Amino acid sequence: MDNINYEYKIIGNGNTILVIEVGIGNSFYDWYPLIEEIKDYFTVIIYHRQGYGNSSLPKSSRTTRNIAYELNTMLKEIGIKEKYILMGHSFGGLCVQQYVKMYPDEIKAVVLLDSTSYNLEQLESLDTPTINSQTSIDKMVSLVNELSLKSREELISQNTDITSKYEKCVTSEELQDVVEFFGNPNLYKTVADEFANWIHDGEDIKSIDIFPDVPLRVIARDKILSVRNWMKYEIPEEEAVEHENKWRELQEELVLLSDQGKLIIASDSDHLIYIDRPDVV
Known part of the structure; x- marks a missing residue:
């Protein structure tokens, strides 16, 4: 694979291939409970992008274009020749x-799971100063760059609450892989690069007119629940409402990518729909 190692799993024995692109900074171990539910119906391929887990460190900028090329290369190398469903969460x-x-020409259907929009700059331009101070692209780049400067030991120590949540869904060997995943400073360097390219990525995607005439499902979070969750972090209600209204508008816009597009609202779910409402997925 261009002398690049990819960490991937092929799970299930269904007739239809489902390829999953994980969210930013997330491990494929997050998806194990959902995959367990669907593995009899699909052959699931899930992987770690370059810079994640045991995949090779990236040699090119973490743009969506480079990531797409790398995924396509990986799928060809492991012998995938038939069309497949492609599902991505958030940045995925x-x-x-x-x-x-x-x-x-390689796509059978598309699932966008509370996906980042190609017009994501519209979120950045909202009059939501409190949210922007915490979640703007520049802020996220700064935060993860700070994490990348920490040692493995520091990262493992501060992430114990995160890694402990995996104990029930992975083996003891895999749990150690999870610990190493979140304890690797290179993960955060990669994530910072992914964040830094977001606006450029959106413009690149908009510049390509082609979208296959295939079924498209856009699954969006429950905006009322999300507003409540924003407020738990001391975000003013009016800012949370404005942000969630725009997020929903962008989800509705994604539906228009395909004439076969449909919007599904995952009631009682925030951003992590595949965890909160796996039955909807």
Whole structure:
């Protein structure tokens, strides 16, 4: 694979291939409970992008274009020849939008799971100063760059609450892989690069007119629940409402990518729909 190692799993024995692109900074171990539910119906391929887990460190900028090319290379190398469903969560959904436009003939269907929008700059321009002070692209780049400067030991220590949540869904060997995943400073360097390219990625995706005429499902979070969760972090209600209204508007816009697009609202779910409402997925 261009002398690049990819950490991937092939799970299940269903007739339809489902390829999953994980969200930013997330491990594929997050998806194990959902995969367990669907493995009899799909052959699931899930992987870690370059810079994640045991995949090779990236040699190119972490743009969605480069990520799409790398995923396509990996799928060819492992012998995938038939069309497949491509599903992406959050930033993984932005990668999926890029991929589908670059390789339209390889796609059977698309699922965008509370996906980042190609018009994500519209969120940045909202009059939501409190939210922007915490979650703007520049702020996220700064935060994860700070994490990348910490030692493995520091990262493992501060992430114990995160890694302990995996104990019930992975083996003891895999749990150690989870610990190492979140304890690797290179993960945070990679994530910072992914964040830094977001606006450029959106413009690149918009510049490609092609989108295959295939079924598209856009699954969006429950905006009322999300507003309540924002407020738990001392975000003013009016800012949370404005942000969630725009997020929903952008989800509705994604539906228009395909004439076969449909919007599904995951009631009682925030951003992590595949965890909160796996039955909807």
